[in-house]
Amino acid sequence: MLIEIEDKIISAEVFRKKFVCDLIRCKGACCVEGDAGAPLSQEEVFKLTEHLDNIAPYMSSEGLEAISKFGVSTTDHEGEPVTPLIKDGTCAFVFYNEKHQALCSIEKAHLEGAIENLKPISCSLYPIRVKKFNDFTALQYDEWSICKSACSQGELLGVPVYRFLKNALTRAFGAPFYKELELVEKELENIPE
Structure with missing residues (x-):
């Protein structure tokens, strides 16, 4: 599933996958x-x-x-x-x-x-990868085996990728965009995966 906010197309995995960097392990x-x-x-x-x-x-x-x-x-x-x-x-x-x-x-x-x-x-946005196209910017979750411990940590703490990256997303796209992401998360809670 893809979500459109402004000129951004965002993968639903950004909301559904859990992630918290685990520097001690990785x-x-x-x-x-x-x-x-x-x-x-x-x-x-x-x-x-x-x-x-x-x-x-x-x-x-x-x-x-x-x-x-x-x-x-x-x-x-x-x-x-x-x-x-x-x-x-x-x-x-x-x-x-x-x-x-x-x-x-x-x-x-x-x-x-x-x-x-x-x-x-x-770097700050990882594991979100950003790709700019002519008419839109894509934000996708990048699953990499070296981040397994970060995924486990995120699951344990219940932190979606986008929430873990709040500061980076705000730095990259602004606070209003991040607020929109929060609204989308609430809407996605009612939609089965």
């Missing part, structure tokens, strides 16, 4: 696995380039090497900008904490007050 696997870096908008590429000096102190030496070689973005198989990867397929912006959890140097720079929130919106 250790940030979504930032170190996959065949391409995180999708970026042109504006994000510009802002990351502009603020790189403030992000660099939080990056790993391998990440800095990748950035010096490729810049803050490369292109994926569709020609779209993505974050560069280091040799093992890890995002160049990843650093590891003392628990060996993959964390984002962009987010760390923001939390430390060095920059505004420049974490790529595609």
Whole structure:
């Protein structure tokens, strides 16, 4: 089932699937696995380039090497900008904490007050993937085996994907859009899956 709000088409899974990141179990696997870096908008590429000096102190030496070689973005198989990867397929912006959890140097720079929130919106919105078309924007739930513990955690806590991503969805599309999502959830409660 698909839901239309404004110029967005949203998969019902965004409301029906449950999800809460479980960093203790997954250790940030979504930032170190996959065949391409995180999708970026042109504006994000510009802002990351502009603020790189403030992000660099939080990056790993391998990440800095990748950035010096490729810049803050490369292109994926569709020609779209993505974050560069280091040799093992890890995002160049990843650093590891003392628990060996993959964390984002962009987010760390923001939390430390060095920059505004420049974490790529595609990262903040995961497991929702956003695809822009000529007449609409699609929001789909992306099921990935490395997020099994997040799905279990979401089921345990009863948190739908969209609610877990409230801040990211509001940042990406605005508070009125998020309010519409809440109304849709109430309507879907009366419709069997």
